[in-house]
Amino acid sequence: MNKKLLTVLLMFMLVLIAAGCGGNDTQTAGQKAEGAKYNFRLAEQHPPEHPCTLGDKKFAELVTQRTNGRIKIDVFPSSQLGEEKSVIEQVQLGAIEFTRVSSAPLAEFNKSFGVYTLPYIFDNADHMWKYLNGDGQTMLDNLEKSKMKGLAYYDAGARSFYTKKPVKTLADLAGMKIRVQQSKISMELISALNASATPMPSGEIFSALQTGVIDGAENNAATMMVQNHFQIAKNYILDGHQRVPEVLLISKVTWDKLSDEDKKIIKQAAMDSVTTQRAEWDKFENGALTKIKAAGVTVTEVTDIKPWQAAVKPVIDKYRAEYQSELEAIDQARK
Numbered sequence: 001m002n003k004k005l006l007t008v009l010l011m012f013m014l015v016l017i018a019a020g021c022g023g024n025d026t027q028t029a030g031q032k033a034e035g036a037k038y039n040f041r042l043a044e045q046h047p048p049e050h051p052c053t054l055g056d057k058k059f060a061e062l063v064t065q066r067t068n069g070r071i072k073i074d075v076f077p078s079s080q081l082g083e084e085k086s087v088i089e090q091v092q093l094g095a096i097e098f099t100r101v102s103s104a105p106l107a108e109f110n111k112s113f114g115v116y117t118l119p120y121i122f123d124n125a126d127h128m129w130k131y132l133n134g135d136g137q138t139m140l141d142n143l144e145k146s147k148m149k150g151l152a153y154y155d156a157g158a159r160s161f162y163t164k165k166p167v168k169t170l171a172d173l174a175g176m177k178i179r180v181q182q183s184k185i186s187m188e189l190i191s192a193l194n195a196s197a198t199p200m201p202s203g204e205i206f207s208a209l210q211t212g213v214i215d216g217a218e219n220n221a222a223t224m225m226v227q228n229h230f231q232i233a234k235n236y237i238l239d240g241h242q243r244v245p246e247v248l249l250i251s252k253v254t255w256d257k258l259s260d261e262d263k264k265i266i267k268q269a270a271m272d273s274v275t276t277q278r279a280e281w282d283k284f285e286n287g288a289l290t291k292i293k294a295a296g297v298t299v300t301e302v303t304d305i306k307p308w309q310a311a312v313k314p315v316i317d318k319y320r321a322e323y324q325s326e327l328e329a330i331d332q333a334r335k
């Protein structure tokens with residue numbers, strides 16, 4: 001083979017190699033290629049065994065399967081890519097392509113999600129899912145205004161208080177410093193219960209409980225267990241004050257780059273992963289409650305929830321006008 005031909009052949013091979021492993025995004029500018037290759041990241045706050053992470057992984061697996069390996073999504077659990085608020089900011093910029101976050105911090109970026117932080121608006125999981133699968137879907141689409149696109153909801157059960165000192169009644173909460181999500185309405189809810197709201201990222205709760213910066217926090221049993229909070233907060237009162245759904249989302253920067261075909265695959269895979277997350281959720285949440293009881297946590301059922309609902313009613317009243325259309329649709333979903 002002569003030298004010239006060899007050089008041409010070598011150059012051709014180099015071009016082929018470059019096209020095959022061109023980093024995150026191998027499509028040329030402006031081209032919404034059906035066949036573009038991508039390697040995306042998904043930020044998850046929970047550890048690998050948590051139902052949310054299992055849902056994320058199912059989603060990633062379906063996308064890879066349905067694109068024959070053309071789109072790869074790596075799930076980064078345990079807050080490896082940062083806490084929720086900072087992850088959302090990075091998703092807005094397109095620096096992180098996907099995340100699963102709680103609606104509460106999301107509300108600071110898109111106000112309508114604040115409706116999910118209002119207390120006792122859903123009677124149970126069925127009521128919530130009826131809304132999420134109906135009008136709740138429009139809220140996912142409206143995230144585009146905030147440089148994101150909601151793909152699907154995941155379950156997060158109901159949030160209840162866990163404390164170092166026993167809380168048997170509403171009055172026992174008075175004066176306690178309670179960690180809340182970084183959300184305005186959640187803070188007002190705590191104040192309405194005469195406790196003192198201390199917002200902080202989830203990853204700081206364990207040491208804040210240990211050092212006495214806070215007297216308690218509130219969450220579902222799954223989070224209380226996976227974050228080891230049950231080792232310090234030995235009292236759990238099942239008041240179920242909020243049902244704050246999780247949201248799986250994609251950066252609008254990323255979304256806009258995708259071909260219509262890829263958009264369809266991604267949306268459908270996200271919706272299909274909900275079945276996995278919800279099935280895992282039910283098992284995991286029940287198991288977590290059993291485990292924390294076995295670990296010596298006193299679990300108190302609330303026999304009469306009315307005084308709790310009455311105490312936080314001013315919070316709903318304050319926001320009723322702002323969330324009128326969402327609240328009406330939530331009421332409708334009860335029928």
Ligand code: BDP
Pocket residue numbers: 045084100101102156180181201202219220223246
């Ligand atoms: C859990 C959510 C998680 C939140 C956490 C919190 O799954 O996304 O970060 O609550 O309280 O239930 O911050």
